Amino acid sequence: MKDESILNVSGLKVRFRNREKRGFLTGAAEKWKVVLDDISFSVNEGETLGIVGETGSGKSTLARTLVGIYRPVSGEVILNGKRIDYGKKVDLVYLRNNIGIVFQDPIGSLNPRLTVREIVREGIPFNRKISRKEQDNSISEITDLVGLSSSKLDEFPETISGGEKQRVSLARALVNRKKILLLDEPTSSLDVSIQAQILNLLRKLREELSVNYIFITHDFNVIKYMCDRIAVLYYGQFLEVSSVQDLYENPFHPYSAELMNANLTLETSNKFESQYEIGEPSREGCIYVNSCPKRFSKCSLPPPSIPLGNRVVKCWLYSSDDAKN
Amino acid sequence: MTNSTHINDVRKIIASGGSMTRFRSFLKQLMRNWKGRTGALILLSLVLLAIFGYLFAPYNPVSSNAPSFQPPTHSHLLGTDYIGEDIFSWFLVGAGTSLLVGASIAVIAITIGVAVGVIAGYFGGYIDNGLMRVVDVLLVIPGFPLLVILSAFLPPTLETTIIVLGILSWPFISRVIRSQTLTLRRRPYIMASELSGLSGLRIIVRDIIPNLIPLIFINAIFLAIGGVVAQAGLAFFGLGDLRSVNWGTMLYWFQAEDGIVYNAWWWLIPPGIGIILLGVGANFLSNAVYEITQPARGSK
Secondary structure: OOEEEEEEEEEEEEEEEEOOOOOOOOOOOEEEEEEEEEEEEEEEEEOOOEEOOOOOOOHHHHHHHOOOOOOOOOEEEEOOOOOOOOOOHHHHHHHHEEEEEEOOOOOOHHHHOOOOHHHOOOOOOOOOOOOHHHHHHHHHHHHHHHOHHHHHHHHOHOOHHHHHHHHHHHHHHOOOOEEEEEOOOOOOOOOHHHHHHHHHHHHHHHHHHHHHEEEEEHHHHHHHHOOOEEEEEEOOOEEEEHHHEEEEEEOOHHHHHHHHHHHHHHHHOOOOOOOOOOOOOOOOOOOOOOOOOOOOOOHHHHOOOOOEEEEOOOOHHHOOHHHHO | OHHHHHHHHHHHHHHHHHOOHHHHHHHHHHHHHHHHHHHHHHHHHHHHHHHHHHHHHOOOOOOOOOOOOOOOOOOOOEEOOOOEEEEHHHHHHHHHHHHHHHHHHHHHHHHHHHHHHHHHHHOHHHHHHHHHHHHHHHHOOOHHHHHHHHHHOOOOHHHHHHHHHHHHHHHHHHHHHHHHHHHHHHOOOHHHHHOOOOHHHHHHHHHHHHHHHHHHHHHHHHHHHHHHHHHHHHOOOOOOOOOOOOOHHHHHHHHOOOOOOOOOOOHHHHEEEEEHHHHHHHHHHHHHHHHOOOOHHOOO
């Protein structure tokens, strides 16, 4: 199985400098804030991985780390069998040539001062010497593929619609063919009918360009429609990674269960009342312990990632040495 | 309805920058805004006065050829000063010097201010901290007293005034530009440019500065006006090159040679009105540019 994985991430940790002001007498605040901790997953050929999580759980940070905007402090990223060293420029270029990204906000991600053509041209790596004519050819090819009419090429982002803007973002990400495309909530700011168009387009592109997606979203319908596997992110940690079907039918982690429950009750009754109290993420032990209905004594220790068949769960409930205690 | 369509046109034009036709149609939009029309008219006539005014000066402004303190007459449209120099000629020739001083100050301050602001805002970290502490120091120093002291020690030429004023006005600009750069810096399209491998300088030139142009334009106009006023203020206190013919030195000689005792209003009013008009014109024009580039605020 490891042979066919294109991207293999293990133990990824990202932290930001803590900008909170220190209290005068309350002592120093922690210097670092860990945003992603012990993130491990792999993306196999022809597979779409979904990443779900609440706002602020680190979804976008993960995406930005994978294209080298942020640097991890520890962990390993292996792309096509090549270990990426974030300190090396060559490796970053390699990373960016193989992993593209589509940002969430279609307005902010397009420079208002450039025409659509110039925006798409940005996707062609600057250091690659390609004649202007070849560039123009690949630009018209990709814009054709994403369904932008050629008359839009000389327009400015302001004059095209939201759906078209997202198509431009896609074209920019794919004009230089990528192995993996990170989609950071690409449909969340579009209305439903446009969402459907974009999702269908993404499915079409997946087949025609044989690109693999990492789909970041908090919309379960999108997950169901697009993804094969799903990773549940909670405050910087993957609590469960499993196939979409498994997660829907039988979520293992209490948090995944809560998410699924919320989703299902919304689908059936249009109303959702959580039976769990919602607590802050815990700083010690299991990160979900403050909200978990199934917590027990062991949860004060950080749980290991436990592989169970083709899924991975980070919860003491499934620990095999449970019997000892 | 028509209003909103042409506002869109303008945003497109401003957004694109560059070619002549776009610039021309930007001017067209500016002319449709009454503030833009008024401001441009006032500033344009003052600029024309500055460039060509001296051709119409009836006398050499620095030669006395009439009785002193003569009120306006046919031969001396704005009367004469304390040694019988023609004030109308002083006003026309002085306009050129004053506006040149203002423009030079604006160019110096904008160049340094934009460079420092963009570099600090884009690169951040130690560079930002270092540059901004320098700016803080310069901003804390009270400007006018420092100007007075510097002008007193440096050789009293017009160039000195220009350089001193230019160097003292950039810190404020760099602050404004830095904060705007910081917000642009967070836009995903800048990230997209970084991902395509563009270097920091290229991103600054290609993605950041073009988005700052309306802000730079408004600040440049105000700097130029501020320059004219500051230079006049210095001259009024007898600092700088007092032999130079400009509106500031007109005010200086008025107070130094007891214009007020002789009730010589014709000597005081022309440079005063010239400076006021500059300020009014600049305000109108910058308001219009602001309304056009920020259509959400709307314009009437």
